[in-house]
Amino acid sequence: MSVFKKIQKLFSGKSKIFLGIFSLLLLGIFLAMMLSFVFAPSATVIFESEESKTLEGKPVFNQVWLEKSDEQEDIWAMRQSHHGAKFYPADQLRIVINKNTRPYRASFFQYSEKNGKAFEEVQYRASCFACHANGPRALRPVLNSEIFPLEVKSRLLVALWNFKIKSYGRVETAPETLIKEKVRAVKLKFEGAMDQDILKVKTCLYCHSDGSDPDGRWWQNHKRAPLLRQHAMSIQHLVETNQMPPFPFKLEEAEREAIQQFINGM
Ligand code: HEC
Ligand code: HEC
16 A cells, blocks of 8 residues: 555544544644743743833833732833843832723823832832833833844743733723822822823824814724823834834824824923
């Protein structure tokens, strides 16, 4: 019997069923292993941030993990390093998503660190809301970073987490919390009158706005919070790098100019 025939025989009759079950089992075990690998409670991703840079324009490295995720709340955690992939005792940041409200609500916290664990709540180093208009931000790693090229497992995890983050849709920012029973030194939001101006460029309003979209269609569920002047830095970065508006939306030249004027404070 030729080899070809032998294989054919293997795939026929009873042995065919056996082989089918066997390969399904193997596939199942393989998938389970992959998933437990990715979803391990301790899973963290370290990556070079595409958006965040130090004041001197040097790379910033982030370590992100999902501290907790259940029906009540998700807790996103991050440590940041400005010294390459070395995380000195760093501050730890937390965004807590309260899932009992509609829309969900995000609260922001900063902690000092002891033995790698969040230790004591400290003042914000920056106004979180200025970059987090709608709760957690999509993670944007430099894929082919020289210092921290992203391995396959991390790419998978980033894709999954970004999907989770986007699936929140609109997220409200919870009122500023006190710290040690006192008003914060660095506020959660910029509070100047101009900082509250809303970006009213039609293409952006389709997804970032209060109420219905400019053509009065639904889409409510996937709407995001309006963009304000205090979000200028993030707006500029995402528009300049063509990440916003997402495909297939396109900015008209006049809209591009309107965004530039908005960013310049006019
Ligand atoms: C200058 C802009 C900026 C400011 C200010 C900022 N963040 Fe972020 N943050 C980001 C970006 C961008 C990401 C996404 C990670 C990446 O791609 O670099 C992020 C990610 C995070 C994450 C990981 C989960 C997520 O959103 O993806 C946490 C937690 C976080 N920030 C907390 C905070 C807290 C708390 C504050 C205020 C103390 C703060 N951030 C202030 C830009 C900022
Ligand atoms: C089709 C819907 C859509 C349109 C149109 C759109 N965005 Fe977004 N935008 C999103 C989604 C979804 C996110 C969150 C995921 C991400 O960051 O990729 C986001 C995130 C952002 C963020 C980060 C703050 C946040 O809400 O998470 C900024 C800033 C932003 N977009 C600016 C713009 C600007 C400026 C325009 C118009 C030029 C625009 N977007 C058009 C869907 C849209």
